[in-house]
Amino acid sequence: MTKWSFGYQMLKYTVGTVFYFFYNKIESRGLNFIPKKKPIIFAANHQNALMDPLAIIFTSPKQPVFLTRADIFAKPILLKIFSFIRMLPVYRIRDGAQNLKNNELIFDKSVEILEAKCTIGLFPEATHTDKRRLRPLKKAVPRIAFLAEEKNNFELDLQIVPAGIYYDNYVHSNANLFVNFGEAFTIANYKERYLENPQKAYAEFKDELSDRIKKLIIHIQDIEHYAIYEQIRLLYRSTMKKRLGQKKSSLYNDFLADQQTIAYAEEAYLNGDNNIEVFGNQYRRLAQGLKKKGFNILDFDNLCLGKTLANTLLLILVLPIFLFGAANGLAYYLLINKFLKRIKDKQFHTSFKFGIVVVIIPILYTIHSVIFGLITGCWLWAVYYFIAAMISSLIANKYRYLLMNTVQQWKVFFLKWFQAKNYKSIIKTRQNLVDGLDKLFAD
Secondary structure (H helix, E strand, C coil): CCCCCHHHHHHHHHHHHHHHHHCCEEEEECHHHCCCCCCEEEEECCCCCCHHHHHHHHHCCCCCEEEEEHHHHCCHHHHHHHHHCCEEEECCHHHCHHHCCHHHHHHHHHHHHHHCCCEEEECCCCCCCCCCCCCCCCCHHHHHHHHHHHHCCCCCCCEEEEEEEEECCCCCCCCEEEEEECCCECCHHHHHHHHHCHHHHHHHHHHHHHHHHHCCCCCCCCHHHHHHHHHHHHHCHHHHHHHCCCCCCCHHHHHHHHHHHHHHHHHHHCCCCCCHHHHHHHHHHHHHHHHHCCCCHHHHCCCCHHHHHHHHHHHHHHHHHHHHHHHHHHHHHHHHHHHHCCCCCHHHHHHHHHHHHHHHHHHHHHHHHHHHHHHHCCHHHHHHHHHHHHHHHHHHHHHHHHHHHHHHHHHHHHHHHHCHHHHHHHHHHHHHHHHHHHHHHHC
């Protein structure tokens, strides 16, 4: 783990290709902030179980070693897999007090990795959350950072790179993923404080790291009204993008708009005299009325007939590929859904799905191909079958989401054309909500 690995890099390229197909769109920003030829600790918010380290791995040029919760290493086969992809177990009190002593060995190993000018990754919250907010940070990052620097007379020049990870959906594949790397910093300013009082140095460092990560994420403070802030963020996004003068469509621009919307909303509701429940009740009435008709408030945002027609044409042209992919993968899709019901923590759903796609599906399709080769007597065609099955299954997944979105778009257009009165009423009510936020944010 202290040397660059060719095998790991090849795995990174191959699995990374699937990773990019697994999501609808992936963007990263701030790669220029990642130092070269220096020891690095990536410190990111934790949103989505095992997908988070993969998000850092596949969007950065490094081969980071991630410290991950120990319970996922429980089975020997998983231990081998996670060790190969450069993951080390970190034990928490819930893993048994007797296991906490094992962390000393892990931290010593982490120092060795940093001394070799390699990279480790940590999630300082120590647990994932399905909320767009940063939880209080634990001691792992400062502990390893100060341990490494102290062992090297504070001459290691360890670089801390904060990172923000954003998913527009935690549960489903074909979501959007944005990884936001921040400017690197060191612990040099905390040296004297650490030598005087390590605990105070830890606390001050955590405060700075927390502030830096919050600038890279959507951080909703008011957890009591979290759902309403999420409604505001999504409803007002297109309006905020116009206010910011954003013309280019990108996940980064979406992030900036959302971050500004939450800042305005919290200033108005959390720090001001306005009652967020008023907006929440208005939104809920409209959302419930639309749900009965099979719609969502966001279905009426950024409608474009030309785009809907283009998507419809694409769906028609790609239909044969979808049918082939769906036919091959239907049994496994149903099996996956059955197993997902047993996973109580939904943050592990995408991790489970991705694991199936990367590990299980290739094995099963290999079996399909062997059977196909035995039946036809042509092994070259069996190879073609395997390639076609893999590619078509990835396309079929994207096709399914595009089909659902396009059908929903046509439903809105039919409502507009054939039930104009109802459509205008919905648009007026929806616009009233946006106008209300406009006025509130302008005050």
